[in-house]
Amino acid sequence: xxxDESVFYQIYPLxxxxxxxxxxxxxxxxxxxVKEWIPHLQKLGVTAVLFNPVFQSDAxxxxxxxxxxxDCRLGTNEDFADVCAALHxxxxxxxxxxxxxxxxxxxxxxxxxxxxxxxxxxxxxFHINFDGNSGYNDGLWYEGWEGHYELVKLNLRNPAVVxxxxxxxxxxxxxxxxxxLRLDVAYCLEPDFLRRLRSFTDGLKPEFFLLGEMLHGxxxxxxxxxxxxxxxxxxxxxxxxxxFNSMNLFEIAYSLxxxxxxxxxxxxxxxxxxxxxxxxxxxxxATILTNPEHxxxxxxxxxxxPGIPCLYYGSEWGTQGDKAxxxxxxxxxxxxPQWNGLTDWIASLARARRESAALQRGDYRQILVTNHQLIxxxxxxxxxxxxxxxxxxxxxxxxxxxxxxxxxxxxxxxxGAHDFGGGSTLAPYSVAxxxxx
Numbered sequence: 001x002x003x004d005e006s007v008f009y010q011i012y013p014l015x016x017x018x019x020x021x022x023x024x025x026x027x028x029x030x031x032x033x034v035k036e037w038i039p040h041l042q043k044l045g046v047t048a049v050l051f052n053p054v055f056q057s058d059a060x061x062x063x064x065x066x067x068x069x070x071d072c073r074l075g076t077n078e079d080f081a082d083v084c085a086a087l088h089x090x091x092x093x094x095x096x097x098x099x100x101x102x103x104x105x106x107x108x109x110x111x112x113x114x115x116x117x118x119x120x121x122x123x124x125x126f127h128i129n130f131d132g133n134s135g136y137n138d139g140l141w142y143e144g145w146e147g148h149y150e151l152v153k154l155n156l157r158n159p160a161v162v163x164x165x166x167x168x169x170x171x172x173x174x175x176x177x178x179x180x181l182r183l184d185v186a187y188c189l190e191p192d193f194l195r196r197l198r199s200f201t202d203g204l205k206p207e208f209f210l211l212g213e214m215l216h217g218x219x220x221x222x223x224x225x226x227x228x229x230x231x232x233x234x235x236x237x238x239x240x241x242x243x244f245n246s247m248n249l250f251e252i253a254y255s256l257x258x259x260x261x262x263x264x265x266x267x268x269x270x271x272x273x274x275x276x277x278x279x280x281x282x283x284x285x286a287t288i289l290t291n292p293e294h295x296x297x298x299x300x301x302x303x304x305x306p307g308i309p310c311l312y313y314g315s316e317w318g319t320q321g322d323k324a325x326x327x328x329x330x331x332x333x334x335x336x337p338q339w340n341g342l343t344d345w346i347a348s349l350a351r352a353r354r355e356s357a358a359l360q361r362g363d364y365r366q367i368l369v370t371n372h373q374l375i376x377x378x379x380x381x382x383x384x385x386x387x388x389x390x391x392x393x394x395x396x397x398x399x400x401x402x403x404x405x406x407x408x409x410x411x412x413x414x415x416g417a418h419d420f421g422g423g424s425t426l427a428p429y430s431v432a433x434x435x436x437x
Contacts, residue, residue, distance in 0.1 A: 002048075002093065003180070003209045003229065004272050005360050007350045008310035009046040012280045013054050014061055015331030016313055019073035022059045023106075029075040035086045040337035044316060045350025048093040050182055050211075052280055054080060060327065061097070062184060063104030063150055067168045077175060084176040093179040095209060096172060100165050101188045102144070102151040105136070110152050114138060125161050127153055145185070156190040166200050173204055180209025186222055186231065187214050194227040211274060223271055233273040233307055235259070240277060240302065241285065244294040244393055252301070253369045256376070260306040260364040272361070275307035277315065280331055284312070284321035293429040296345055297391050300431025303349035304378065304389040306364050317343045352433055358387040359433070373398050373426065388434045392426035400424050 013019075017030035031054065041049070053061025056069045070080045084094050103110060109122035117123070117130065117140070132141025135149050145151040154161055172178050181201075183189060194212075201208040212222050214231035223231050236259070239252035259268045277285040277298060289295055295318065303309050317338040321330040353359045362378035362385070369375075372394040379386040392398045426432065 001207045001209070001229070003207075003308055005354070006048040006093065006308055007044075007046050007353065008048045008050050008095075008274070008308060009041055009044070010050045010052065010276075010279055010310055010312045012052040012061075012313070012331045013074055014052075014071065015280075015328075016334055017074060018333030019071070021328065023057060023065075023071065023073060025072060027072040027075065029079050031070065031074040031079050031083055034083050037337055038086060038090050038092070040339075041092060042090055043339075044311070044343065044347050045354060046092060046311070047354075048095060048179070049087055050095045050097070050310065052097045053099055054096065058104035058106045058150065062099050062102075063106070064099055065104055065106040066108060067165075068171055081176055084178070088177060093209075094176065095180040095182055095211065096176075096178050097184055098169070098181040099184040100154065100156070100193075101185045102153045105150055105152060107152065110142075113140075124158050125155055127155055145188070156193040162193060162196060166197065169197070169201065170204065173208075179205075179207075180211065183210065183212045183228065186212025186228065187217070189222075191222075191227065194222065198227050219268060219271070219273065223268070223273070230272050230274055230308065232279075233259075233275050236273075236305065236307070237276055237278075237282070240298055241288050244298055245288075245290045247393060248371050249374045249391065249393060250369055250371065253366060253374050253376075256305055256364060257366055262363065262365055269363070273307045274310050275302055275305060276310040276312065277302055278312050278321075279310075280312065280327070281323075282330070283323040284319060284330065285315055286318040287320045287322050293395070294393060295342065297393055297429055297431045299342075299346055300349060300433075301374070301389075301391050303346075303353050304359055304376075304387075304431070304433060306362075306378075309350075309353070311346065316346050356385065356387055356433075356435070357383045358385040358435075362387065368400060373400065375400060386436050388436055390424065390426055390430075390432045390434075392428065392430050395428050397428060398426045400426060 013031060017033050019030055054070055054074060055064055056066040056071050057063050058065060070077050087094055109125050112122050113120040127143035129141040133139060134141055143153040145153050156162060198210060201210060210228045212228040212231040214222060215234050219231050222228050236252065236255050239255040243249045243252040260266060286295060314334050317340050323330060358378040358380040362380040365377045367375045367377055374391045375388065377386055377388050390400065
């Protein structure tokens with residue numbers, strides 16, 4: 001499917017476009033700024049954009065007021081339709097953040113409950129106890145997401161709620177031509193709701209993509225033929241930066257082999273999980289890495305490992321951002337895209353992946369692992385293509401001696417390495433891809 005071959009680019013629109021932190025009720029056409037980024041995305045090799053929340057909300061987007069109206073701080077529905085059309089014309093797919101587990105206190109149906117209490121036709125849309133009270137002194141208690149009472153949990157076992165959300169997806173598809181959804185906190189969503197959503201979207205649009213936010217546990221519980229196509233690979237996210245910071249590539253090698261290796265117990269072989277180095281919820285890669293020299297080999301590993309690579313806006317040129325300083329530090333306003341040596345490198349990685357079926361969807365087999373080096377093979381049975389990937393996290397060159405069972409046929413990207421015949425010298429802080437036969 002199309003997403004197997006994609007390079008995703010995540011945008012937090014309220015941040016990128018410089019919207020006020022809280023909804024001020026003032027309409028401004030900020031979302032149109034995204035159109036100015038399209039040439040940058042094309043040059044970078046991006047083929048799909050993942051938008052974090054764009055709809056009317058109380059503050060940060062995950063506290064929705066109205067699922068069917070663009071946040072006034074970003075503009076109008078017509079503005080967003082214009083942006084989506086421009087992206088599609090450029091050959092870039094569009095995936096929206098679907099926040100279906102909870103809404104904001106300003107959500108129209110919850111406001112009706114606060115006003116009419118027992119007489120509200122929407123009282124069963126939420127988990128409410130009229131004998132209790134909330135921290136907002138509403139004179140009623142309701143369930144908030146993980147104790148956050150500004151986020152009112154929806155009752156996804158209520159057929160009326162499910163019908164409303166499915167009609168919302170139909171509205172998004174009709175108004176904006178979207179190609180998929182990211183399901184916020186998918187690990188909290190009712191399995192029956194996810195099955196209903198998958199059945200609905202399968203009939204709505206061919207190859208409609210469902211991506212779930214998953215943190216820990218068995219991703220197979222949500223990523224399967226009846227529910228999600230993919231999920232966020234947080235296990236490997238942590239393994240990527242931690243392996244380089246601790247100079248222990250055994251950590252990421254263990255996760256990759258556990259998830260995608262050839263052994264019968266491998267968990268996710270053949271499942272295109274979303275691979276990322278940072279996002280809107282975590283410290284930026286350029287900030288969290290102990291050694292800035294590791295940023296290039298880490299991205300080289302990200303684009304070569306199984307999964308769908310996803311870049312977070314601004315990180316492709318090394319933007320800083322620290323979770324300890326608050327979400328705003330992770331979601332800055334950026335006037336225009338930048339381009340530097342790191343951006344060049346990432347564009348070359350995206351090009352190599354685009355030209356290789358093995359890197360897009362090939363099997364995974366480890367060849368060599370040390371604390372500072374990792375070499376593995378991606379092979380595609382459909383085409384017979386094999387690609388060797390070699391990572392050197394050390395400050396010194398490394399000579400790898402192993403049986404590649406092949407000679408070097410076509411070098412895709414080189415970080416100074418050469419000749420897999422009887423061994424290969426890997427340059428310091430490098431990643432190299434080779435096509436072999």
